[in-house]
Amino acid sequence: MAEEFDIVRAQNLPAATSVSDNDMLLVVQGGTLKRVIPSLMKGRPGDPGLSVYLGVDATSILWKQGPSGTWQNLISLEKIRGPKGEKPLFRKVEGTLQLKYENEPDSAY
Numbered sequence: 738m739a740e741e742f743d744i745v746r747a748q749n750l751p752a753a754t755s756v757s758d759n760d761m762l763l764v765v766q767g768g769t770l771k772r773v774i775p776s777l778m779k780g781r782p783g784d785p786g787l788s789v790y791l792g793v794d795a796t797s798i799l800w801k802q803g804p805s806g807t808w809q810n811l812i813s814l815e816k817i818r819g820p821k822g823e824k825p826l827f828r829k830v831e832g833t834l835q836l837k838y839e840n841e842p843d844s845a846y
Contacts, residue, residue, distance in 0.1 A: 740770070 787803035797810040823838040837845040
């Protein structure tokens with residue numbers, strides 16, 4: 738007995754925002770409708786590409802692609818530098834390291 742399926746245009750279906758192996762995909766294989774878990778839908782491995790190298794100079798974080806690539810500025814250090822923090826003071830009491838900031842009273846330990 739032939740099975741009947743509703744015909745639905747793909748563009749009328751809602752887009753999936755994520756897919757996991759708890760979901761199921763329907764495929765037609767050899768003219769037969771089959772179900773498959775998403776992890777089986779893998780393509781061939783691609784070219785792994787070149788490694789990315791990171792560095793830093795006096796003004797910027799740098800990056801380059803591959804060992805022979807040209808260093809490029811990624812981001813200025815000034816853009817990610819926050820305000821100067823407070824100076825911490827440490828003490829060891831009975832095997833415990835304690836901290837307070839320089840402008841706090843000793844009771845803050």
